[in-house]
Every structure is written in structure tokens, then in C-alpha cells.
Amino acid sequence: EPEVTQTPSHQVTQMGQEVILRCVPISNHLYFYWYRQILGQKVEFLVSFYNNEISEKSEIFDDQFSVERPDGSNFTLKIRSTKLEDSAMYFCASSTGTAINSPLHFGNGTRLTVT
Amino acid sequence: QKEVEQNSGPLSVPEGAIASLNCTYSDRGSQSFFWYRQYSGKSPELIMFIYSNGDKEDGRFTAQLNKASQYVSLLIRDSQPSDSATYLCAVGNTNAGKSTFGDGTTLTVKP
Numbered sequence: 657e658p659e660v661t662q663t664p665s666h667q668v669t670q671m672g673q674e675v676i677l678r679c680v681p682i683s684n685h686l687y688f689y690w691y692r693q694i695l696g697q698k699v700e701f702l703v704s705f706y707n708n709e710i711s712e713k714s715e716i717f718d719d720q721f722s723v724e725r726p727d728g729s730n731f732t733l734k735i736r737s738t739k740l741e742d743s744a745m746y747f748c749a750s751s752t753g754t755a756i757n758s759p760l761h762f763g764n765g766t767r768l769t770v771t
Numbered sequence: 772q773k774e775v776e777q778n779s780g781p782l783s784v785p786e787g788a789i790a791s792l793n794c795t796y797s798d799r800g801s802q803s804f805f806w807y808r809q810y811s812g813k814s815p816e817l818i819m820f821i822y823s824n825g826d827k828e829d830g831r832f833t834a835q836l837n838k839a840s841q842y843v844s845l846l847i848r849d850s851q852p853s854d855s856a857t858y859l860c861a862v863g864n865t866n867a868g869k870s871t872f873g874d875g876t877t878l879t880v881k882p
Contacts, residue, residue, distance in 0.1 A: 687868045697874075699815060699861075706868065712865060757863075759805050759817045760807075761817070764813070
């Protein structure tokens with residue numbers, strides 16, 4: 657069964673450094689997302705991406721965050737200057753359609769630790 | 772008020788029993804409802820989705836939706852220890868793709 661793949665599985669970085677989290681969504685999916693989950697807390701929406709542009713973003717997704725689909729397969733989340741509170745599990749997800757009619761397929765996540 | 776609220780856990784049931792997980796949502800315009808299961812340290816995986824009022828069954832799982840009451844539930848029949856996980860209710864209510872998740876209910880099925 658096709659799956660969403662994320663790399664790396666664990667990223668440790670120092671506060672103030674830039675990180676790029678990478679994802680390869682399922683090939684025939686059209687919608688791509690980033691969610692995050694701080695340890696012990698709920699899954700939080702960050703951003704959705706469709707047709708090479710952001711379709712919706714949350715309050716969390718401020719100017720420190722950006723997303724890109726640099727080629728036909730990869731989908732990246734960049735955090736420009738990491739803060740301690742950015743430490744979380746970051747999940748990439750993809751779907752065939754919008755949240756109105758399509759479930760999310762999640763990758764295994766990247767655990768980001770900011771020290 | 773939380774956008775998506777789930778019954779506080781943890782919930783513990785004996786093996787073979789029915790586990791009942793509940794979820795309410797605040798946006799009356801919400802159109803799609805999903806149940807995901809998340810094992811500790813893992814990513815959410817879809818169990819069921821439901822769009823119309825009523826019941827939807829898939830094996831041991833039944834999702835129930837009541838839009839008038841803004842309520843969705845998940846019943847797990849013949850619960851197994853392998854069902855022990857956190858169950859996440861998610862609501863899809865925008866065309867842009869955002870799903871809003873509840874805090875989750877942790878279920879433990881005791882052998």
C-alpha cells in the first residue's frame with residue numbers, strides 16, 4: 657500500500673537554527689499538510705497546500721515557517737529560526753481531496769528536538 | 772468551548788467488551804468526521820470516516836453521527852488488547868483541507 661514517507665525520523669537542533677523537514681506524499685494525492693503534536697498534546701493543524709500554494713494555515717504557522725514543493729514528489733517544511741517551543745512531532749499528511757471528503761494519510765513523523 | 776471535544780479518559784474495558792468513544796463538535800457546518808487510532812509514539816491511522824447521519828459499520832467498528840446534536844461516536848465491539856491506543860476524533864469543515872482534532876481518548880483493553 658502506498659505510504660507517506662518522512663525524513664529524518666528524528667532531528668536535534670539548537671535554538672535559532674534552521675531546520676527542513678522532508679516528506680514524500682502519496683503519488684496520486686493532491687492535497688498536502690503539515691500537522692504537529694507536542695508531547696502529550698493533541699494533533700494541531702499547521703498548513704495545507706494545494707496546486708502549488710498554501711490553501712490554509714493556522715495561527716501557529718507564522719513567518720518562521722514556510723512550505724515548498726520543490727519538485728514533483730517532495731514537500732518540505734522549513735522552520736527558519738527554531739525556538740524551544742517548536743519541539744514536537746511533525747506529521748506530514750496527504751489526501752486525494754479536501755477535508756470535506758477525504759481522510760488524511762499520515763507519515764511516520766519527524767521528532768524535532770530543539771535544545 | 773473547544774472545537775472538537777472528546778470524552779475524557781482514560782477508558783478501560785475488559786477484553787471482549789464494547790468500548791464507546793464520544794466526540795462533540797462546535798461548528799454546525801462541519802461535514803465530515805473521522806476516527807483515527809494512534810499508538811504511543813506512532814502516527815495517527817484512519818479507522819473510519821462518516822459523512823451522513825446514522826450508523827456506519829466496518830467489522831468490529833461502528834461510527835455513529837448525529838448532526839443535530841453535533842455528536843459523533845465510535846463503538847468497538849469485542850474489544851481486543853491490540854485496540855489499546857489513543858483514539859482521535861477529527862472534523863473536516865473547510866474546503867481548504869483543514870481537519871480539527873480532539874484531544875483524544877486513551878483506551879486500555881485488559882486481557
